[in-house]
Amino acid sequence: MDSRSISYVAFNAQPNGADSLQARENILALKSAFDSARNMKDYLMTQGANNYYDGYISGNRIQVPMKDSILRVGVGNIYGPYLDGGNYTLAKIVAARPMPDTVKIRHILIGTAQADPQTGQQIPIRDTATAKKLADSVALAIRNGANFDSMVVKFSTDQGSVNNGGVYDNVPSGEMVPAFNDFIFGNAVGAKGVVKTDFGYHYIEILSQKGSATGYKIAYINKPIEASEETDRVANEAATKFAAEATNQKTFDAAAAKLQKEKGIFKSVAQDLPPTGSTIQGLGASRALVKGVYNADLGDVISERVGDFYVVALVTEINKEGTMSPAKARMMVEPLLVNQKKAEIITNKIGKVTTLEAAATALKKPVEVADSLRFAGQPSVNLGFEPKVIGASFNKANVNKVISEPIAGTQGVYVVRVDNIGNTPVQAANVEEARKMRFMQAKQQAQFQSLQALREDATIKDNRSKFY
Incomplete structure (x- = not known):
């Protein structure tokens, strides 16, 4: 198969210390409004944060950086800013209360929409007022002695539970939508009621609960650490200057040696890039760069943005399909x-x-x-x-x-x-299963080798690299 190799120099346009400091200042500027927000969900939406879970989650299930420090600040207080991945984040405990670990419930969903079995898209089936009226009627019928299982089959649009009497067992906090979650974790065993969610109206009965914990509502707001225009400009100008000096193999190597000595930026190598590939060793994925390499000639210099780097590359090797060169x-x-x-x-x-x-x-x-x-x-x-x-x-x-x-x-x-040779007994060894696994592995290997032989013998030209 055809392949090409390159030498390249990558100029870093990732956020620097000044950019990190600016992101921290940006998040601190929001701290006062975040602290005083009366409706946390609405406030976060104005800041572009649409992932606020307005329900209680057991502290045992919360998995976020700095969790212990966040929980220690107490209700109504803010922790941060702290680093979470590529962001500076503030966290506020909005509320806390005792709650069980898991709950068993049964419910009937009077949905306002239902998924199309072929497309998966939600199709409206009734308006909100009609759904509320029907849910209240179902609740009344059950209070008057109607069979719950029969009502589930007749009315529920929740396909995930309709075949087992509407039951969900061992439900952990945070798994259901907030209103549903808070009803089943905030009420005692035996509680019954109609709850509105984005899916429609649920008639819910709490059957049992297990364990105990403290549940929290926590709001998060963050600002990404992004490269400034100045950081990007400096990297771009450095790459442009290098590309102007490195116009062929000789000048590329000379410019790279000078850059290494003066700036500590090293030249790298990516070998055997296939025509349909996209991964460049040491850089990551860039289909545009690989296409550029295949549109160039031996000794040509090309420039491309790859992720957070401006890359200047020299085509050092062109290998045609056939016998490997000496x-x-x-x-x-x-x-x-x-x-x-x-x-x-x-x-x-x-x-x-x-x-x-x-x-x-x-x-x-x-x-x-x-x-x-x-x-x-x-x-x-x-x-x-x-x-x-x-x-x-x-x-x-x-x-x-x-x-x-x-x-x-x-x-x-x-x-x-x-010194010695011995045997180690294998616990619960299943020789027959091991033989089957070995047979399947050998079969897959044989199939791969057969396909590889057919591929090598074929005369079909692979032109995919020209179209994407």
């Missing part, structure tokens, strides 16, 4: 040959293997222990991934003696003594 093959083979030669030199230095101690003296290395090696599984912490050493270690002929020949591995030369 230069490319050399890059892959040369390290293997060098390691092989090093292994020969080390082996000759060891000489005839007699004991581990003699080999250690010859190499000026300590004797190390690799315990609990596995024939299949994770590499040893001490040994790493060394298949030849593992294979020799599990040869029963080598038990209780030093292996007579040094072993040239992937990371070095090893002189090995096998």
